[in-house]
Amino acid sequence: MQRHLISAADLTRDDAVLILDTAEEMARVADRPIKKLPTLRGRTIVNLFFEDSTRTRISFEAAEKRLSADVINFSAKGSSVSKGESLKDTAQTLEAMGVDAVVIRHGASGAPYRLANSGWIDAAVVNAGDGTHQHPTQALLDAFTMRRRLIGPDAGIGQDLEGKRITIVGDVLHSRVARSNVDLLHTLGAEVTLVAPPTLMPVGIESWPCEVSYDLDSTLPKSDAVMMLRVQRERMNAAFFPTEREYSRRYGLDGDRMARMPEHAVVMHPGPMVRGMEITAEVADSDRCTVVEQVANGVSIRMAVLYLLLGGNEPAVTQTRTEEK
Amino acid sequence: MSKILIRGAKVLGGEPQDVLIDGGTIAEVGAGLSAEGAEVVEAEGKVLLPGLVDLHTHLREPGREDSETVLTGTRAAASGGYTTVFAMANTFPVADTAGVVEQVWRLGKEHGYCDVQPIGAVTVGLEGRKLAELGAMHESAAGVTVFSDDGKCVHDAVIMRRALEYVKAFGGVVAQHAQEPRLTEGAEMNEGVVSAQLGLGGWPAVAEESIIARDVLLADHVGSRVHICHLSTAGSVEIVRWAKSRGIAVTAEVTPHHLLLTDELVRTYNPVFKVNPPLRTERDVMALREALADGTIDIVATDHAPHPHEDKDCEWAAAAMGMVGLETALSVVQETMVDTGLLDWAGVADRMSFKPAQIGQAKGHGRPVSAGEPANLTLVDTAYRGPVDPAGFASRSRNTPYEGRELPGRVTHTWLRGKATLVDGKLT
Numbered sequence: 001m002q003r004h005l006i007s008a009a010d011l012t013r014d015d016a017v018l019i020l021d022t023a024e025e026m027a028r029v030a031d032r033p034i035k036k037l038p039t040l041r042g043r044t045i046v047n048l049f050f051e052d053s054t055r056t057r058i059s060f061e062a063a064e065k066r067l068s069a070d071v072i073n074f075s076a077k078g079s080s081v082s083k084g085e086s087l088k089d090t091a092q093t094l095e096a097m098g099v100d101a102v103v104i105r106h107g108a109s110g111a112p113y114r115l116a117n118s119g120w121i122d123a124a125v126v127n128a129g130d131g132t133h134q135h136p137t138q139a140l141l142d143a144f145t146m147r148r149r150l151i152g153p154d155a156g157i158g159q160d161l162e163g164k165r166i167t168i169v170g171d172v173l174h175s176r177v178a179r180s181n182v183d184l185l186h187t188l189g190a191e192v193t194l195v196a197p198p199t200l201m202p203v204g205i206e207s208w209p210c211e212v213s214y215d216l217d218s219t220l221p222k223s224d225a226v227m228m229l230r231v232q233r234e235r236m237n238a239a240f241f242p243t244e245r246e247y248s249r250r251y252g253l254d255g256d257r258m259a260r261m262p263e264h265a266v267v268m269h270p271g272p273m274v275r276g277m278e279i280t281a282e283v284a285d286s287d288r289c290t291v292v293e294q295v296a297n298g299v300s301i302r303m304a305v306l307y308l309l310l311g312g313n314e315p316a317v318t319q320t321r322t323e324e325k
Numbered sequence: 326m327s328k329i330l331i332r333g334a335k336v337l338g339g340e341p342q343d344v345l346i347d348g349g350t351i352a353e354v355g356a357g358l359s360a361e362g363a364e365v366v367e368a369e370g371k372v373l374l375p376g377l378v379d380l381h382t383h384l385r386e387p388g389r390e391d392s393e394t395v396l397t398g399t400r401a402a403a404s405g406g407y408t409t410v411f412a413m414a415n416t417f418p419v420a421d422t423a424g425v426v427e428q429v430w431r432l433g434k435e436h437g438y439c440d441v442q443p444i445g446a447v448t449v450g451l452e453g454r455k456l457a458e459l460g461a462m463h464e465s466a467a468g469v470t471v472f473s474d475d476g477k478c479v480h481d482a483v484i485m486r487r488a489l490e491y492v493k494a495f496g497g498v499v500a501q502h503a504q505e506p507r508l509t510e511g512a513e514m515n516e517g518v519v520s521a522q523l524g525l526g527g528w529p530a531v532a533e534e535s536i537i538a539r540d541v542l543l544a545d546h547v548g549s550r551v552h553i554c555h556l557s558t559a560g561s562v563e564i565v566r567w568a569k570s571r572g573i574a575v576t577a578e579v580t581p582h583h584l585l586l587t588d589e590l591v592r593t594y595n596p597v598f599k600v601n602p603p604l605r606t607e608r609d610v611m612a613l614r615e616a617l618a619d620g621t622i623d624i625v626a627t628d629h630a631p632h633p634h635e636d637k638d639c640e641w642a643a644a645a646m647g648m649v650g651l652e653t654a655l656s657v658v659q660e661t662m663v664d665t666g667l668l669d670w671a672g673v674a675d676r677m678s679f680k681p682a683q684i685g686q687a688k689g690h691g692r693p694v695s696a697g698e699p700a701n702l703t704l705v706d707t708a709y710r711g712p713v714d715p716a717g718f719a720s721r722s723r724n725t726p727y728e729g730r731e732l733p734g735r736v737t738h739t740w741l742r743g744k745a746t747l748v749d750g751k752l753t
Contacts, residue, residue: 087640108642109513109524110594117593118638131642133524179524203529204521 004116004125005305008136008184013160016188020144021157022304023297029066030300037303039311040069043100048090049128050076050106055271056128056138059295060103063302067311072099087111088120095121101310102126109133109176124309132174138270139180141301143188145294146225149266162189167219169195169251170229170278173202173240177270178229182210193219197251199240200231216251220260227268228253228278244277254280258288266290328352328363329743334373334704336694338670344373346700349742353696366738368704374674376408376439376701376739378681378690379651380471380500380578381554381626384410384441386432387425388417393631393721395429398651399438401629401720403746405651406703406736408439409682409690410629414446415476421446421457423465430467438746439739442687445469447488447499451477456488463495470686473500475554476601478536480506485540489549498576498684500552501540503561504602508532513641515588515603523591525641528603530558537561541568541575550574552684555628557583557602559612566621576684578626579613581657582648586610586726596637596644597726600630617676618667624681627654631722649720653713655705656732663707664733670707689742704738711735719752 002010011019029035045064049057057073064071074094091102101124104112109131116125129135147156150164166185172178172194185192192210194201205212213219220226231251233244241247258267267279267289275281283289329346336342336354343358344351379402385393393401395412402410412429414420420429426443433441445462449455451474462469472492479485479501488499509532514520516527537553541564544551553565556577568575582600587607590598598604616622630647637644650657658677662668668676682691692698710733715723739747746753 086635086638087643088638106640108640111640111642113594114640118595131524176524179522202521203516203527204518207518207521 008139008180023300026303027300040067044070046072059298135176139184141298160188164190167223330363334368375678380681382410384412395432397721401651403438404719408701423461426467475502478504503536505532534560553577562616576623584661601646656734659734700743709735
């Protein structure tokens with residue numbers, strides 16, 4: 001493992017499988033009455049959020065607390081950042097307080113990369129979503145969810161997603177989730193198809209390791225998992241599509257379309273969902289939809305990432321079993 | 326003023342000759358000239374060029390003296406071998422009145438490191454809505470002949486047409502920053518393979534090309550000449566080539582950085598590579614070099630754009646656009662054009678001195694190196710090769726994309742009307 005987690009593209013197949021396997025161990029901790037491990041006791045992690053994202057922040061916070069780390073939450077709103085302080089000064093201020101890792105969410109693509117590579121700070125940097133660039137822990141939790149559902153929690157250990165057919169539908173252009181998933185799923189051997197209206201695909205997408213389709217219906221029967229991305233209603237004001245209803249008719253997932261998927265196939269969504277836009281309530285609430293599971297898996301994945309970046313070589317879980325006795 | 330004998334210099338890269346400067350003028354050019362009463366500059370192996378002329382410099386004064394002043398900018402110019410710079414109008418206040426252009430012009434005159442020829446804004450406040458008093462700026466002491474809203478595009482087709490027509494009355498030229506604004510909302514880098522991966526807002530080539538296409542057609546229609554700033558794409562080259570073949574009066578410039586660097590560098594998210602127009606692809610770079618060699622692109626202009634450290638030591642989205650260029654321009658041109666065999670030194674003199682002086686009507690600049698001409702000269706040690714060290718820059722700003730990069734060529738001497746502004750690489 002490297003010192004930072006900036007992009008899903010930086011992970012090798014073995015790195016990624018190690019994270020998924022470690023997350024599987026972490027998930028078992030969640031089933032215990034006492035959900036806490038001492039692994040990161042005495043280490044300080046700051047959640048540096050320049051963008052509002054309650055879900056992701058809470059997920060990281062839960063993961064950090066389960067690993068016994070000291071957690072500092074920093075929200076840019078109402079802080080010195082809103083008074084014009086730079087990213088560099090904010091990060092250096094926090095590091096001066098003795099921070100071991102920075103989990104950063106930022107509206108600017110590349111901000112975590114800059115933080116990790118500009119010599120501003122020494123702490124480990126975990127990207128919790130940057131602009132329209134990357135959201136690597138989201139991709140990891142999605143892959144983890146797929147592996148559990150399509151292979152199985154135990155049978156999946158040590159396995160990648162070789163040959164699994166994953167369809168990602170929606171606003172690819174503005175989506176860091178799509179970029180991260182394409183990179184990671186490709187590394188794990190899956191076959192990815194992106195589906196969106198041409199206006200919501202970036203120019204240059206032809207270089208990505210995936211297929212591109214404008215037709216959802218023909219893709220569904222060949223999918224083991226279908227991931228729906230959130231589509232913001234405001235996009236229609238910039239002429240990305242004519243109306244919300246037309247988008248929904250052509251690219252939304254409803255009961256009829258779900259019925260065309262193979263029986264074992266699952267529906268995924270990184271949340272927050274826009275019900276009635278990209279997904280109907282019927283689909284969102286069905287057993288095949290993994291949205292709630294993805295949230296739970298997010299905590300396990302973030303525990304695994306922080307443990308592997310900060311925890312050193314000590315085994316994470318076995319060590320605690322002794323302590324529990 | 327005393328006499329100076331430049332001994333054994335390859336004039337425009339040709340056979341070694343002696344050049345005698347007397348006062349502000351070149352007195353004699355020939356072999357074995359007498360050194361009597363003259364200070365001798367040994368120039369064996371070095372190339373002597375006419376003083377360089379930059380049609381596109383941001384001196385930042387008035388308004389952003391934290392990044393550059395007329396003094397520091399002209400010192401940087403002298404250091405890079407320039408004897409004239411055209412100062413862009415996007416200052417604070419904007420150079421859209423006779424008062425502001427005269428102020429900049431006077432500061433240049435007082436400091437004396439190189440001639441400063443202010444460029445006037447085309448529209449009031451660079452807002453693209455109302456013509457600035459172009460005639461008043463022309464008639465001012467600064468004698469403005471080049472007008473540009475650089476940094477912003479004169480995007481309204483009617484305003485552009487009127488500007489092109491209006492300046493004909495006094496032989497002016499409009500220099501267009503070609504950027505269709507709607508197509509570049511939120512643009513942060515070249516739109517293509519790299520931007521798709523990095524998740525940065527795309528600046529498509531078509532946003533430049535569509536404006537150039539429109540403006541050459543407008544220039545043709547109203548019988549005016551138009552100059553295209555910092556042309557950056559292979560498609561723009563094709564359009565200008567077509568326009569010239571039709572006899573349309575268009576001239577174009579390319580920056581040194583667009584001749585050397587590509588958008589692959591943006592993968593570092595280091596804002597020192599953030600510039601407008603953005604770094605393009607390898608294919609564009611090759612097309613630009615070829616176009617500069619065959620004359621489709623007339624000149625090299627630096628688009629020297631100083632920014633304070635804090636405006637680059639940050640995340641990409643927050644960073645300012647632009648690079649300093651005066652002190653590295655000739656080296657980059659040697660690297661990309663001369664050492665590749667695309668252009669000889671006479672060609673460099675043409676693209677970096679004769680032609681830009683012609684386009685901007687810089688009197689006494691861009692003249693041949695021969696007897697009776699003003700002694701505006703640049704001596705270059707072309708055998709030198711070494712890493713770029715921004716700490717040694719005369720510019721107040723350090724935002725160079727070449728830090729640590731090995732480049733050939735070093736300007737050792739610059740003379741402005743016979744007065745040395747740079748001697749042995751040191752400013753006087």
